Amino acid sequence: MKLTPKDYQGMADKAAPSTKSYITIPSAFVIGGAICMLGQAIQTLYITMGLERDIASSSTSVTLILLSALLTGLQVYDKIARYGGAGTLVPITGFANAMVSPALEFKSEGLVLGLGVKLFTIAGPVIVYGTAAGFVYGLIIFFFRLY
Amino acid sequence: MPTKIGKYTTRLDTSPSLVSFASVVSKKEGEGPLAPYFDMICDDTSFGEQTWEKAESRMQKDAVSKALQKANLSSSNIDYIFAGDLLNQCISSSYGLRDLGVPFFGLYGACSTMAESLSLASLFVEASLCNTAVAVTSSHFCSAERQFRFPLEYGGSRAPTSQWTVTGSGAAVVGKQVSPPYVKHVCVGTIEDMGIKDINNMGAAMAPAAAATLSRFFEDTVTGPDNYDLVLTGDLGQVGSQLLDELLEREGYTLGKKHNDCGLMIYDRETQDVAAGGSGCGCSASVLCSYICQAIQAGRLRDVLFVATGALMSTTSVQQGESIPGIAHLVHLSSTPHKGGK
Numbered sequence: 297m298k299l300t301p302k303d304y305q306g307m308a309d310k311a312a313p314s315t316k317s318y319i320t321i322p323s324a325f326v327i328g329g330a331i332c333m334l335g336q337a338i339q340t341l342y343i344t345m346g347l348e349r350d351i352a353s354s355s356t357s358v359t360l361i362l363l364s365a366l367l368t369g370l371q372v373y374d375k376i377a378r379y380g381g382a383g384t385l386v387p388i389t390g391f392a393n394a395m396v397s398p399a400l401e402f403k404s405e406g407l408v409l410g411l412g413v414k415l416f417t418i419a420g421p422v423i424v425y426g427t428a429a430g431f432v433y434g435l436i437i438f439f440f441r442l443y
Numbered sequence: 444m445p446t447k448i449g450k451y452t453t454r455l456d457t458s459p460s461l462v463s464f465a466s467v468v469s470k471k472e473g474e475g476p477l478a479p480y481f482d483m484i485c486d487d488t489s490f491g492e493q494t495w496e497k498a499e500s501r502m503q504k505d506a507v508s509k510a511l512q513k514a515n516l517s518s519s520n521i522d523y524i525f526a527g528d529l530l531n532q533c534i535s536s537s538y539g540l541r542d543l544g545v546p547f548f549g550l551y552g553a554c555s556t557m558a559e560s561l562s563l564a565s566l567f568v569e570a571s572l573c574n575t576a577v578a579v580t581s582s583h584f585c586s587a588e589r590q591f592r593f594p595l596e597y598g599g600s601r602a603p604t605s606q607w608t609v610t611g612s613g614a615a616v617v618g619k620q621v622s623p624p625y626v627k628h629v630c631v632g633t634i635e636d637m638g639i640k641d642i643n644n645m646g647a648a649m650a651p652a653a654a655a656t657l658s659r660f661f662e663d664t665v666t667g668p669d670n671y672d673l674v675l676t677g678d679l680g681q682v683g684s685q686l687l688d689e690l691l692e693r694e695g696y697t698l699g700k701k702h703n704d705c706g707l708m709i710y711d712r713e714t715q716d717v718a719a720g721g722s723g724c725g726c727s728a729s730v731l732c733s734y735i736c737q738a739i740q741a742g743r744l745r746d747v748l749f750v751a752t753g754a755l756m757s758t759t760s761v762q763q764g765e766s767i768p769g770i771a772h773l774v775h776l777s778s779t780p781h782k783g784g785k
Binding site: 299301302304305307308311312313314315316320368369371373374376377378380381384385390393394396397398400401402404418 | 493494495589593594595596597598599600601602603604637638639644647651681682685686689690693716719
């Protein structure tokens with residue numbers, strides 16, 4: 297009997313080891329949670345140092361971005377992300393990593409055509425669809441007069 | 444002269460020799476179980492170069508130089524060179540070998556390229572089109588990642604079915620029959636596509652091609668896995684190897700312990716975090732041109748079927764939702780030549 301692509305897909309699915317969710321989900325929770333806790337600690341520190349709450353919040357974001365960029369450059373962030381999974385991807389540090397890593401990688405093709413063009417290869421879709429989602433959200437608020 | 448036997452297989456009556464062979468790898472491969480067999484292990488993954496592409500070219504050049512040096516030959520003794528790699532337009536080969544001044548065939552067969560280049564080099568020698576030809580391929584983890592996947596420092600997680608591109612290169616000098624390993628048969632593969640679309644599961648995409656080539660070769664030569672010491676696939680990894688066993692079982696051939704895979708041999712999968720194993724055309728090349736050829740030379744292995752497998756997709760075809768076609772070429776290497784064929 298000849299093997300059909302559908303049969304073969306079944307065989308391939310059976311042969312493929314599945315992700316060990318019982319390890320990856322808790323480790324994403326712990327590492328992602330730790331990043332958020334660090335953010336909270338930085339914010340509390342800034343507030344006790346006398347910054348207003350909203351300025352302290354944006355300063356916290358900037359600090360986390362700086363830390364993430366630094367750790368990306370030192371080739372540490374990707375090692376943490378091996379275990380962090382979505383825990384390192386979702387916080388703002390993941391976004392910073394997605395911007396800095398292509399910048400480092402593609403500088404060999406020049407500042408304009410390498411770094412400049414490739415800077416947004418990973419983060420670009422997030423920005424595009426984030427903006428588009430914001431627009432749709434704005435329309436909903438506008439038409440349903442939620443404010 | 445080469446003789447066609449059956450529909451797909453060519454018998455190389457004069458049994459050309461792999462006169463010499465050499466392998467160059469980097470740090471991670473040098474920490475693996477095959478470390479004692481490689482000719483050069485460079486702890487610096489950049490091989491002292493400015494870019495990853497230059498590093499890969501350098502590696503390929505070093506592999507060829509080392510193989511020539513071992514055979515006491517210079518590039519002027521070489522009639523043709525058959526080379527390939529994974530990068531767009533095969534730049535590792537063309538930039539790495541541009542200073543040699545040897546007639547050059549650039550090949551692309553994805554990770555199957557070592558079997559393709561070795562087949563062609565052997566056929567050229569067998570057909571008396573030349574006295575000496577070189578087959579060489581390479582792959583580099585960093586240059587492959589940035590072309591096919593993500594920047595190195597990007598914190599993405601890897602699927603358990605994914606494979607780790609080997610940083611390595613292997614070169615073989617093929618000449619008239621002198622000493623083992625001898626090339627006895629070549630079986631060129633067809634493009635096989637069973638509809639696998641998952642870029643992180645290339646072993647599954649390539650296994651049907653390996654099964655097709657092997658069963659045709661067994662049929663053409665009226666042999667089976669029992670006639671060989673080792674059936675060595677290129678880079679099917681854990682998933683692809685299991686599927687190959689199952690596919691051949693359906694055809695009536697039991698591989699069992701006769702089968703091994705370069706992608707499973709080059710790393711220690713328990714400790715080296717490479718998911719389903721190694722891949723890349725440097726994977727099969729560096730394993731063949733070190734451990735395997737040394738074992739055939741020493742008589743520890745007598746008959747080996749080297750079946751390098753390749754996934755013939757591009758990033759564009761995958762993004763457009765196309766399935767991944769696979770290919771596998773077979774080279775039968777032996778410690779004894781065909782009788783009376785010199």
